[in-house]
Amino acid sequence: MDVIEKLAVLGDAARFDVACTSSGSERSASSGAGVGSTVAGGICHTWTDDGRCISLLKVLLTNHCDYDCAYCRNRSSNDVPRAAFRPEELAMLTIEFYRRNYIEGLFLSSGVVRDADHTMGLMIETLRLLREVHLFRGYVHVKVIPGASPEAVERIGRLADRVSVNVELPSTRSLLSLAPQKKPADIEAPMAYIADRRSANREELVRYRGAPTFAPAGQSTQLIVGATPDRDVQILRLSKNLYSRFDMKRVFFSAYIPTNAHPLLPALTSAPPLLREHRLYQADWLMRFYRFDVEEIVDSGSPDLDLDLDPKSAWAMRHLDRFPVDVNRADYETLLRVPGIGVLSAQRVVAARRLGRLRTEDLRPLGIVMKRARFFLTAAGRYAAERIPQAAELRVLLADKCGQKGYAPFQLRIEDLPVVAEGA
Ligand code: SF4
Known part of the structure; x- marks a missing residue:
């Protein structure tokens, strides 16, 4: 050869x-x-x-x-x-x-x-x-x-x-x-x-x-x-x-x-769980750069990531009582938790509002993804979306396209694995 x-x-x-x-x-x-x-x-x-x-x-x-x-x-x-x-x-x-x-x-x-x-x-x-x-x-x-x-x-x-x-x-x-x-x-x-x-x-x-x-x-x-x-x-x-x-x-x-x-x-006919892999990378990103702890993203009661929503949107959906936040007053950590606001856009918000009060039309140029963020923000006394949606409607609005690819989870349970002594 x-x-x-x-x-x-x-x-x-x-x-x-x-x-x-x-x-x-x-x-x-x-x-x-x-x-x-x-x-x-x-x-x-x-x-x-x-x-x-x-x-x-x-x-x-x-x-x-x-x-x-x-x-x-x-x-x-x-x-x-x-x-x-x-x-x-x-x-x-x-x-x-x-x-x-x-x-x-x-x-x-x-x-x-x-x-x-x-x-x-x-x-x-x-x-x-x-x-x-x-x-x-x-x-x-x-x-x-x-x-x-x-x-x-x-x-x-x-x-x-x-x-x-x-x-x-x-x-x-x-x-x-x-x-x-x-x-x-x-x-x-x-x-x-x-x-x-x-x-x-x-x-x-x-x-x-x-x-x-x-x-x-x-x-x-x-x-x-x-x-x-x-x-x-x-x-x-x-x-x-x-x-x-x-x-x-x-x-x-x-x-x-x-x-x-x-x-x-x-x-052998199972499709690779690519969407799950993608969600895990998103969750990993939240832990490394957005100051989230594992137990805020998943826990023993809800042990798997939501495949329809990115993990930050899923977290926000579980904490709707904390929103909307005022983009002119929220601290940096709170901004980081808003769906559609990334590390860079949060930093830009903090810098820009020192120069003057931000209005909703100022947010997109700062890199904020308004498609998601508008449901979670107020600016200059105004809610950033046209109206406040019901939770079920909001979930549909936040679902990203990745979730439409479908993914059939593997059904075998951990208990099904044979126990092998460590070191055997
Ligand atoms: S050690 Fe295991 S995973 Fe690595 S090449 Fe060999 S069989 Fe494959």
Whole structure:
């Protein structure tokens, strides 16, 4: 099998991995030898004239895997075409693609061959060749194999911009049922190491600007949504926990795409829960940038997100007694909770009203989405909509188009999963 044939197999095998953003890392080739650069706060993507996005080469080092995770197309028991790059092949392919302007970086994951550290050794060698032989200074995101030793994580963190260890499934019970070779401790230990090293590295860089960096674009993780009966409240609590314990840059949600027949998984004909994934991202955004707590968005009594409404509108519908608010008097936190007002538009409101009293016609130019916000605001003594709608009517008016795509939730209950002892 030649390198391009391997690429066809291993590029296709990698398409279920998410987490391609490349923000947060800064390095320039202009300061020395080497090719490629990354830009802090940006995304290493370019768009061609015909609108195609050229971004990272997203590929597995190998899709051979000794593990048999039920949800994975590359599991050992599946009869699928297999391939493996040698480190020098993948390093050369990446640099050639970079030089031809096909890509600006590499997103590298792998099946588990022999054990975590053996696989990590092959990934480390690929990156070493890229960085030290080909002097590639572009963005690299690497998936750390659960169970990798601190030494392996240290080496990969020195070479990559971003590292991530996939949580995979939202609960220990789901993980042990569907991916019994992956232990929660094997996932958490490298995450904790990365968080500690990044913290130490920040201090090193303050003391000595030339200190080697460790995963300067931080760590992220990925959760599969809809493969198991875990509820949104569990997913969002876990997400919050991951952000606070491991200093995550991003928790990515990935709608489960059925690829294998299994009694504990949705039927092969099930549609991926893309709308649910979208709502989880919206909820995650509310927690990270709008000062919402998980329990304000979902709780044990209402454990799943409303698929018809974005989570902020759903929250506002449950708290209609707090609205409308006066856009000239409401504090910043209150403005952030108004559907249709984002972080930037809330800041603009606060700045603009210092100059004079805002009227309803002043709001749209500040970036406020009046289609939603008008039902929740007054300005200069006037309600911003034509009339106050009834709650049922308001719900219809706030429903976004995403909700019309439909989504059939997976019906298996958490109690249906077999209990497997941790560490088995
Ligand atoms: S470890 Fe599991 S999820 Fe990863 S490639 Fe192997 S079977 Fe798939």
